Amino acid sequence: MSEKTTVSDGKRAASDPLAGQAADARYKKFNETADPWKVIGTLAYGDDRTMVSTVERVILDADPSQYPGFEEKLLKIAVDPACTEAGYGFVCRLLSLIASPKSVAALKDKLASGNEVVAHLTRLAIEQVPGAEADAALRAAAGQVKGREAAGFAGAVAMRERSL
Amino acid sequence: MNVTRRGFVKNAGLAAGAAAAFPTIIPASVLGQNAPSKVLTVACVGVGGMGLSHISQMLGRDTVRIVAVADVDRHHQRRAAKIINEKYGTQDCRMTGDFREVTRAKDIDLITVATPDSWHAIPAIDAIRNGKDVFVEKPLTLTVREGRVLVEELRKHKRVGQTGTMQRSSEGFHRAAELIRNGRLGTVKQIDVLIPANNRYVGATWKPEAVPEGLDYDFWLGPAPYAPYTSQRTHYQFRYVLDYAGGQTTNWGAHYLDIAQWALGMDESGPVAVEGHGVFPGSGLFTAPTRVDVRYTYANGVTMRMRTRTDGVYDGNIIFRGDKGTLDVSRGKLKSDPEGILKEQIGDGETHLYKSRDHFGNWIECVKSRERPVSDLAIGHKTTNLCNIGNIAMQLQRRLDWDPVQERFADDAMANRLLTRAMRGPWSLA
Numbered sequence: 001m002s003e004k005t006t007v008s009d010g011k012r013a014a015s016d017p018l019a020g021q022a023a024d025a026r027y028k029k030f031n032e033t034a035d036p037w038k039v040i041g042t043l044a045y046g047d048d049r050t051m052v053s054t055v056e057r058v059i060l061d062a063d064p065s066q067y068p069g070f071e072e073k074l075l076k077i078a079v080d081p082a083c084t085e086a087g088y089g090f091v092c093r094l095l096s097l098i099a100s101p102k103s104v105a106a107l108k109d110k111l112a113s114g115n116e117v118v119a120h121l122t123r124l125a126i127e128q129v130p131g132a133e134a135d136a137a138l139r140a141a142a143g144q145v146k147g148r149e150a151a152g153f154a155g156a157v158a159m160r161e162r163s164l
Numbered sequence: 165m166n167v168t169r170r171g172f173v174k175n176a177g178l179a180a181g182a183a184a185a186f187p188t189i190i191p192a193s194v195l196g197q198n199a200p201s202k203v204l205t206v207a208c209v210g211v212g213g214m215g216l217s218h219i220s221q222m223l224g225r226d227t228v229r230i231v232a233v234a235d236v237d238r239h240h241q242r243r244a245a246k247i248i249n250e251k252y253g254t255q256d257c258r259m260t261g262d263f264r265e266v267t268r269a270k271d272i273d274l275i276t277v278a279t280p281d282s283w284h285a286i287p288a289i290d291a292i293r294n295g296k297d298v299f300v301e302k303p304l305t306l307t308v309r310e311g312r313v314l315v316e317e318l319r320k321h322k323r324v325g326q327t328g329t330m331q332r333s334s335e336g337f338h339r340a341a342e343l344i345r346n347g348r349l350g351t352v353k354q355i356d357v358l359i360p361a362n363n364r365y366v367g368a369t370w371k372p373e374a375v376p377e378g379l380d381y382d383f384w385l386g387p388a389p390y391a392p393y394t395s396q397r398t399h400y401q402f403r404y405v406l407d408y409a410g411g412q413t414t415n416w417g418a419h420y421l422d423i424a425q426w427a428l429g430m431d432e433s434g435p436v437a438v439e440g441h442g443v444f445p446g447s448g449l450f451t452a453p454t455r456v457d458v459r460y461t462y463a464n465g466v467t468m469r470m471r472t473r474t475d476g477v478y479d480g481n482i483i484f485r486g487d488k489g490t491l492d493v494s495r496g497k498l499k500s501d502p503e504g505i506l507k508e509q510i511g512d513g514e515t516h517l518y519k520s521r522d523h524f525g526n527w528i529e530c531v532k533s534r535e536r537p538v539s540d541l542a543i544g545h546k547t548t549n550l551c552n553i554g555n556i557a558m559q560l561q562r563r564l565d566w567d568p569v570q571e572r573f574a575d576d577a578m579a580n581r582l583l584t585r586a587m588r589g590p591w592s593l594a
Contacts, residue, residue, distance in 0.1 A: 045392050046370040046449075053446040060560055064577070089389060096586075097578050117390045120588045124389065127586040152589020159594050 041077045043087040052090055059094055067098040075106045088121055095125035101133040112141040116149045123149075127156055135160060204531060207232040207258075207266035209287045210279035211244035212399055214301055214328075218276045219244055221524040223251045228274065228528060232258035232266045234287075237399075238378035261380050267291040274531065277301060278328075280402040281409040282388050285310035286591055292323045297531045299524070301328040302418035303410065303551050304544040308571050309584035311545035313593045318541050326527035326537040327544025329422045331495070333523035337423050339506075340484070340493040344427040346514045348505050349486025352466055355424050358473035358481040359416035362404065362454045368447040370394045387587035396449055404450040406555075411452025413442075413558075414551040417470060420480040422539075422547040423493070424468055426517070427484060431543045434550055434568030435460035435468070442558030458554040470554065556582045 036051040043052060059070055077083055078091045095103055103125055110122040119141070126134050138160065142153035206222060208215050211233045222228050229252070233244040241259040248257040258266075263279075266272055267290040275291035276299040277284055285305045288298050292314075304327050305311040318325045331337045344352060372392030375381040381393045388407045391397070403409040410417075425431055438460050442453030460468040473481070481494040492499045500506045510516060520526035520538040530537040549571060556579055557564050565574040573579040587593070 045372055046394070048368045049447040050368065060578075097581055116589070120586070121389060123586045127584075128581045147589075149589040152587065152592060155589070155592020155594040156586060159592060162594070 037073055037077070040090055041080055041083040041087045043084055043090055045086045047086070056094060059097060062098075068100070068102075071095065071098055071100060071103060075103060078110070079106060085117060085121075088118065089124075092121045092125040096128045099125045099129050101129060101131060104129055104133045104137045108137055108141075111137055112144040114146070116145070116147055119145050119149045120152060123152070123156060127160075204228045204273040204528065205271060206230045206274040206276065207234060207269070207272045208244065208276045208278070209234045209263045209266065209291075210277060210283070210301075211235045211240050212237070212278070215240070215276070215278035216244060216247070218278050218299070218524075219247060222276075223248065225525070225528070227532075230257065231272060232260065232269070234260045234263040234266050236261050236380040236383040238380075261383060263287040264290060267296060268294050272296065274299070274528075280384075281414065282306045282402075282407065283386050285314050285593065286387060286587075288325070289314055289317050289593065292317045292321050292325070295321070295323070297324040297527075298541075299326045299328065299527050300541065300544070302422075302544060302548070303414035304418070304541065304548040306409065306552075307584050308549055308552055310593065311548055312571060315542045315545050322534075324527070324531050324534065324537060325541035326523070326530070327539040327541055327547075328523070329419060329539045329544055329547065330523040331419050331423055332426065332518070332538045333520040333526060334495070335521065336493055336495075336498040337426075338517060338519060340491050340498060341423060341427040342510055342515070342517045343500075343505060343508065344484055344486070344491060345429060345517060346510055348488070348508055349484055349491055350488030352428065352484055352486045354485040355466065355468040356483045356485070357417075357420045357424065357468065357470040359412050359420060359456070359470060360478045360480065361472055361474070361476070362412045362452060362456070365445070365454075366396055366448060366450065370396065370449045385588070387591040389588060394449065401450075404452045406451040409452070410551055410555050411456075412472065413453065413456050413458070413470075413555050414548065416480045417551040417554060418544075418547055420482045421468075421470065421550045422544075423482055424484075425543075425547050425550070428462065428466060430462065430568075431546060434462075434546055435566060436463045436568065437461040437563060437565050438550075438553050438557040439563040440554055440558040441561060442555070444559070453555070453558055456554070456558060458557060460550065460554070552583075 034051070036054050039051045040055065062070060074091050074095050078088060107122050107126060110118055111126055113119045113122065126137060138153060138157050142150070142157050145153055204227060206228050208218055208230060211219065212235070215235070219230060222230055230248050233241055233248070235241045235244070238261065241261070245257040245259050249255050260266060267275055267287055273296065275287070275296045277288050278301045279287065281303055284300055288300045291298050305314060343349070371394065373394050375393045379398070384398055385391070397405060403415050404411055409415065425434065438458060440456065440458035442457065443455040444453050445451060455472045456470065458470045479495050481492070484491045489505050490501045491505065498506065518538045523539070527537050553564065553566055559582070560579055564576055564579050567574060
């Protein structure tokens, strides 16, 4: 933290070249900044991603031994009924990087969701999970989902069976 | 006017009537693909900026005739059809918002694809599976997996596919690659690539907007995850959103990394390691890196560095550094040090690279001869791999070991997950 600016009361230090001017409101509230993990579930389309991007960076940089802990935190957000659609999409993108069969089990209902946006966002994560659990979940969902995602799931199952 | 399937078919019927009146316009399915005198029928999928360029490349040729355009933006359809009709003096260019109406049409021989990158693989594969030869813009595909499937389908169906990496049909780049391949720089040690600056900052937030009249936005999104419409997302700017493209890494990297691959004789392979540092916007609509710095290492020890240029020039540049000299090439420049390198002739017994001076013409010739074109899709795929693994390395900010044949990273599960993406239904590669 810069010595020139006090952030606790919104006033600038006398040594600050901008002394006398109102401090940036964001700095004023700096100490009250929310946990970026909690911000994810409140995201709306078009919102500032600055906070949640820090979570993405942490996951991209993580050691694989940390993945289970991150997966658990992400799944907690994902299954929260208050999580927004944009927030859920962000969670699924992050899960696509680290998800394990644990995510397959936790998101099985969302995978077969009647909401085609939610079903596809879930598939972003689950398609990346190798192994029989994801195969079975995708195949089961393919038989349940309706509309445009029915073909999407069928295609996903077919492509998993195609070795390249 | 809403272009329905019925309307399209009706127009197709009119076109068939026109074909009867002008018997030179007979599809290959009737005359045979390589009948030398036949005129090949073409449909252009994606007729925005680059698609119009495709049209202008083909309109002056008597070997092809554009009979249809497909675009999710009705204004694009009309603009393109008007240009085509005016050139031919007819009113029979068909328009559709659904590419499948042209990729599956019996009376069309060739398909060009100039859609956003996220929409390259699906129409190209559909066209190939329906017996068409294809010209697909660069970067060839959004993901490595898409490229593998595309090339496999191309070979399986024995089609001719040209990638839009048109620098291979340019004299300067051909000359540079041929000199290097024949050892005029000695052993190449280092390659430096510059690409133009990336997306501008357009704010930390964006607001969903009403979809403009004439744009089928859901079709525009296609296989990409759902996101509300906002004007900066579509048309030219799509390339700065990683859901649809790879920024300048793939846009310009596809051109200049392609020349490096050609000069090094790596068309069927690629580097064995990649590492990079990019500046990714932490907020806002755009997600592609604004600054790129990627280093590739080939098995023979050659290293290649690609960076964003900062001088405002909207072109790339590539400098090959060997132990006997350097060669500096871009679209408007070919220089060597020492200068004498450029005066050297390539002898009869030396390696002569595939020579094309007309990228579309080369494709059309190959459609007739059934030979592979200068930028065969398999070549475009390998080059696009470099672009895509460069973006992945920058995202992960760590060195990645790459198997250029198996097209997998070694010992990095997260990196391998970034080689493919789940497509939104009903779209898939199956």
